[in-house]
Amino acid sequence: MAEFTPITTQEQFDAAIGDRIKREHETIAKKYADYDDIKTKNAAYETQVGELSQSMKDTAAKYAGYDKTLADLQGKVAGYEKGSLKLRIANESGIPYELAQRLTGETEDDMRKDAQTLSQFISKPTATPPPLKSTEPAGVDGKSAALRTLTAQLTNKGD
Incomplete structure (x- = not known):
């Protein structure tokens, strides 16, 4: 076995560990050989992420009002459908068109119940009775009728 000799000068130390440092440099150089490529790719990806982020912000700004517009x-549409439903139910229940919008309720059944209640308070117009038959004879003109009325009044006064 070789006997250990202590290192006493810097040159001896550099010679002893020079090989070790050289091997370590080679190992690290191999390990990080593609570092420049990775750095270039990373820069390209960061540029792409920046562009896509800006594109996303632009698109979000463009379509920001669409959710509100869609909700409106x-x-x-829901209001129109509800109005149409009210008119249909009012028509089926015999409620006049002018009162159709007074129907309340969120569902069709609720509106039908309200329409039934409202239709009970609204009387349907009855058919106008036919005019009574004239009591005057057919051949009587206005002048003769006036004279008859006058004589009838005079005779009734004397009673």
């Missing part, structure tokens, strides 16, 4: 339009 869906509300309008």
Whole structure:
């Protein structure tokens, strides 16, 4: 076995560990050989992420009002459907068109119940009775009728 000799100068130390440092440099150089490629790819990815983020912000800003517009339009459609349903139920229940919007309720059944209640309070117009038959003879003109009325009144006064 070789006997250990202590290192006393810097040159001896550099010679002893020079090989070890050289091997370590080679190992690290192999390990990080593609570091420049990775750095370049990372820069390209960061650029791409920046572009896509900006594109996403632009698209989000463009379509930001669409959710509100969609909700407004869906509300309008629901209102129109509810109005149409009220008119149909009012027509089926015999309620006049002018009173159809007074029906309340969230569901069709609720509106039907309200329509039945309202229709009980609204009297349907009865058919106008036919005019009574004239009591005057057919051949009498206005002048003769006036004279008859006058004589009838005079004779009744004397009683």
